[in-house]
Amino acid sequence: MILYSYWRSTTSYRVRAALNLKRVAYSQRTVDLVTGDQRAPDYAALNPGKGVPTLQLDDGTILTQSLAIIDFLDATYPDPPMLSGDPAARARQLAVALTVATDIHPVNNLRVVGQLKSRFNATADDAQDWMCHWMAEGFAAIEDLLPDTTHEPASGATQTFAFGDTPDLADLCITAQVYNAHRWGVDLTPYPKIARIEAACLAIPEIQAAAPENQPDAPR
Template sequence: MKLYGYWRSTTSFRVRIALNLKGVSYETIPVDLVAGEQRAPDYVALNPGKGVPTLILEDGRVLTQSLAIIDYLDATIPEPPFLPEDPFERARVQAAAHTIAMDIHPVNNLRVTAHLKSRYGLAAEDGIEWFRHWMTEGFHAYQALLPANTTFSFGDKPDLADICLVAQLYNAHRWGVDMAPFDRLLEIEERAFTLPAFDAARPENQPDAS
């Protein structure tokens, strides 16, 4: 498979973790979001949302949207599963994952902050405050959704929620979110990075890292 992504994109980071956990080898094709490569016509033909990631399957078929890609991987490569089998437990894990994937990430997306700056004149420091605000709100909600006494978010193995969490925490560190209220999330992150699948997916380990 081929993964179009960007080293610092947290949605690309999610899919890298998922591919690694499933044991899929893939080729990285960097899309430089800062240079605007996601708006090049050839790329938009693959990904009309002008975002990353985009996954090209072995037969050339194209998938977009990180959580849809991860669902495909989970449906076609059963082990290890990313969601519990029980419908209620499955929905609980997804609710936590979506607290990050819907309530934090889209609002902090590069295209949103770029638009805030170019159209409404927000200063760079306002952009950083913006990032911190939504992450702090979202991490409180995420932490409140977790059951007690688990080593990862919902059990003793990483799942879809952990994939979203660990990727988002990269941004939290990058933008200096005060993590004092979120000890439990940092413990999950530390545990995740002892696994090669998470470690190899780190932004700084990608070929386009600079």
């Protein structure tokens, strides 16, 4: 498999973490979002959305959109699962994951911030305030969606992660987004559950290996 990604892309971070947890072998090819590699005709032919990640399977099949890629991986490599088999539990996991993937990330995307600057004369400080605002809004919602860890799950396992004792899709989306929160100075004090989840995820070698600073295209 070939994963087209960018070291600082939080959507790529999610997929790298899922691949690593499932022990799926893959190589990486860099798509530099800052220099505009994503708009090159050969890459746009692979991913019409002109974003990352893109996963090319061994048979040449192309998959795009991080949550769709992770859904494919979960169906193809079910261990460990990223989503519960219980419909209600699955819906709760997806609610958290989608709060990141559809409420926070799209309005903080590089191209959206670029439009704020080019079309509406936003300064760098304006852009940072914009991103921090939407992260705080989304994190507040997620904090309320996450269960209270003073109650153990029905299984009796200690609830270290979002919904149990192993990381799932919600945890990967949260951890990747918190990377951006640190980058742009969002105070995590109001979100202790989110902070706990990030710390637990980064203690797992497979997730730590997926972190932006550990990628081959990260600046040294």
